[in-house]
Amino acid sequence: MTTEDIRIDTANGIGFIALDRPKALNALTPPMLRAISEALRAWRHDQAIRSVVVYSPHVRAFCAGGDIRFLYESAKAGERDAIDAFFIDEYKLNHAIFTFPKPYVAVMNGVVMGGGMGISQGAHHTGGLRIVTQSTKMAMPETRIGLFPDVGVSWFLARAPGAIGRYLAATGASLAAADALYARMADAYLDDGALPGLVESLRHQRFLDGVEIVRFVQTETTKHKVAPIPEKSELAAARTMIDKHFAAGNGASIIASLEREADNGNDWAKRTAAELRERSPLSVDIALQQVDRAKFSTMAETLRRDLDLTRTTFERGDVLEGIRARIVDKDNDPRWKIARAEDVNAADVDRMFESAWTPAAHPLRLLKD
Numbered sequence: 001m002t003t004e005d006i007r008i009d010t011a012n013g014i015g016f017i018a019l020d021r022p023k024a025l026n027a028l029t030p031p032m033l034r035a036i037s038e039a040l041r042a043w044r045h046d047q048a049i050r051s052v053v054v055y056s057p058h059v060r061a062f063c064a065g066g067d068i069r070f071l072y073e074s075a076k077a078g079e080r081d082a083i084d085a086f087f088i089d090e091y092k093l094n095h096a097i098f099t100f101p102k103p104y105v106a107v108m109n110g111v112v113m114g115g116g117m118g119i120s121q122g123a124h125h126t127g128g129l130r131i132v133t134q135s136t137k138m139a140m141p142e143t144r145i146g147l148f149p150d151v152g153v154s155w156f157l158a159r160a161p162g163a164i165g166r167y168l169a170a171t172g173a174s175l176a177a178a179d180a181l182y183a184r185m186a187d188a189y190l191d192d193g194a195l196p197g198l199v200e201s202l203r204h205q206r207f208l209d210g211v212e213i214v215r216f217v218q219t220e221t222t223k224h225k226v227a228p229i230p231e232k233s234e235l236a237a238a239r240t241m242i243d244k245h246f247a248a249g250n251g252a253s254i255i256a257s258l259e260r261e262a263d264n265g266n267d268w269a270k271r272t273a274a275e276l277r278e279r280s281p282l283s284v285d286i287a288l289q290q291v292d293r294a295k296f297s298t299m300a301e302t303l304r305r306d307l308d309l310t311r312t313t314f315e316r317g318d319v320l321e322g323i324r325a326r327i328v329d330k331d332n333d334p335r336w337k338i339a340r341a342e343d344v345n346a347a348d349v350d351r352m353f354e355s356a357w358t359p360a361a362h363p364l365r366l367l368k369d
Contacts, residue, residue: 003032004021004031008035008039012205013213014051014053014207015049015052016052016055017055018054018057019054019058020057022060022061025110026056026061027063027068028066028090028115030086030089033090033093037092040052043102050209050210050213051214052128054104054105054106054120055107055195055199060135061111062108063113064116065115066114067086069323072324072327075314080315087310088363090118091150091152091303094299094303095299097123098126098369099369100126101126102126102210103128103211104122104123104128105129107133107190107198108130108132108133109133109135109136109192112138112139113138113140114140114150117149117153121152122152129214130185130187132189133192134177137175137176138180142172142283143169143172143283143287144280146280146283147283147319148169148283148290148309148313152306154169154287154290154294155294155299156185158292158294160183160185162242162247163242164183166246168183170246170254170279171272172279173275175235176228176234177189178228179233179234179235179236181230182236183235188218189221189224194224198217201220241266241268241269245257245272250285250341250349251284252341255273255276255341258270259273281336281340281344283318285348286352289349298369299367299369303364304362308355309352312352316352318334
């Protein structure tokens with residue numbers, strides 16, 4: 001199966017998904033989501049398919065997320081159903097990957113953001129692998145545009161070491177390969193230059209089953225000359241400060257804690273507080289609470305909550321203003337509905353978690369881990 005922006009085929013008992021929309025950094029469009037979903041649906045019960053490999057042949061990006069401009073234009077045109085349909089399709093795909101009964105391998109080279117995380121993180125739950133490279137730039141930067149980490153990623157952030165998940169959700173900090181490994185958002189490392197050879201080997205070498213395929217890929221990831229050391233990553237270096245300031249509380253209390261630390265001369269705290277001041281205050285609190293709730297949720301419950309939040313953030317949150325300021329007009333001067341973190345109250349946040357659907361009518365009600 002081949003569409004304009006994606007190449008899907010099978011070889012040697014493996015389903016291959018190659019993202020091929022380089023000018024948009026492989027941002028996911030509705031047809032791309034449908035194509036991947038259809039392929040996984042067919043492969044799920046096909047005994048000839050033992051594993052799935054998703055990758056990008058373009059070193060700049062694995063996937064930069066969902067098609068934000070499409071969502072913005074749909075919202076401006078009052079096409080709420082189109083927005084709902086996009087997220088419903090995306091979240092069903094995220095869940096299909098998370099529950100896929102065969103090893104799913106994602107090679108996350110280049111930019112990996114938003115929806116790109118949604119089509120890769122679930123690999124770990126299938127017995128597959130999440131592979132990073134030296135070009136990997138991973139992030140969930142949604143609070144910059146008035147959104148929140150969706151696509152089920154809060155489930156993984158909630159299971160990151162210490163307070164790293166809350167830190168990443170609130171700040172949208174970017175992770176290099178070593179950081180991603182340290183945060184348990186990746187499982188292995190591969191040199192960018194080795195990716196074409198790996199795909200070629202997978203297409204032609206004989207394998208007994210999916211476990212053997214994963215074992216082969218793992219062996220290939222040990223052959224690089226220089227590998228990142230997670231314990232020496234920037235994230236590891238900041239771990240003590242992250243745990244100190246992000247372990248609990250809302251955006252206002254975290255910023256206050258960081259600013260007190262900054263007053264004592266800590267540059268990291270000063271930078272981090274300034275970054276949080278630039279984010280949507282409402283979105284920061286939503287993101288923090290989403291991670292907290294995900295600690296005690298299934299993936300299905302997390303994705304249902306994500307859908308509830310996309311509806312409310314598009315209807316009465318900051319996302320349209322954030323997209324306008326950061327992506328459309330690029331003036332980088334968003335006018336958030338609540339200007340200061342100190343002015344966000346619990347009721348504001350709780351209202352954003354209200355569902356537009358009853359449990360019996362929820363579009364994702366049939367999802368089950």
